[in-house]
Amino acid sequence: MRHIQLFEKYDFKWTQLKKILLNIGGTKVIKRYEEDIDLLLEKGEIINFADIDIVKMDPSQCHRNSATYYEYYIDNNGDAEPFICTGWALLEGDWIQHSWILLDYGEYELIETTKLRDEYFGIILDKHQTLDFLENNI
Numbered sequence: 001m002r003h004i005q006l007f008e009k010y011d012f013k014w015t016q017l018k019k020i021l022l023n024i025g026g027t028k029v030i031k032r033y034e035e036d037i038d039l040l041l042e043k044g045e046i047i048n049f050a051d052i053d054i055v056k057m058d059p060s061q062c063h064r065n066s067a068t069y070y071e072y073y074i075d076n077n078g079d080a081e082p083f084i085c086t087g088w089a090l091l092e093g094d095w096i097q098h099s100w101i102l103l104d105y106g107e108y109e110l111i112e113t114t115k116l117r118d119e120y121f122g123i124i125l126d127k128h129q130t131l132d133f134l135e136n137n138i
Contacts, residue, residue: 013037020044021088021095024119029088029095039123040087047085047100047120050107057113065113066099067137070130073101080105084130087122091115098122099133 017040018029024046034040057065066084073082080103089098100120101111110120125133 010037013041016041017044021090021121024090024121026090026095026119027093030097032097034097036086036123040121043123044087044121045123047087047102047110047122047124048108049102049110049120051109052112052116053109054112054116059114062114063099063133063137066101067134069101069111069113071134071138073103078103080109084125084133085120085122086125086133087120089117089121090119091117095121099137 014031014034014037017034017037020041021029055069057068063086066086070082070084083102083104084099085102086099087097088095089100098117098120099122100113102124103109103111123129
């Protein structure tokens with residue numbers, strides 16, 4: 001019985017997230033388990049940025065790519081503060097689970113490691129969340 005209640009609670013949250021994303025744009029949300037669903041519902045936002053840089057890494061490996069880029073940037077003393085973002089990105093009408101990097105130069109530069117997306121919705125991870133993300137994706 002408890003499993004059914006948990007599923008129903010998650011399904012309700014999934015429906016809320018799907019509505020948020022489709023109100024931004026697109027026609028479909030590709031359903032995947034979202035471990036950060038509570039954070040996305042509470043703090044998720046459209047991520048605005050002043051510039052974008054596409055750094056081609058492994059296709060379809062955005063989480064691992066973002067973790068790898070973050071660690072490389074920190075290890076090589078980049079000149080801006082890096083942040084990992086995770087959430088959803090709109091590509092050709094479909095919302096897909098996605099992660100990316102923001103560099104803070106006073107205005108954000110988005111680092112995309114796969115292919116350019118139309119919109120980015122998610123959360124900017126804090127230091128503790130970043131450490132968890134790195135541990136789970138490297």
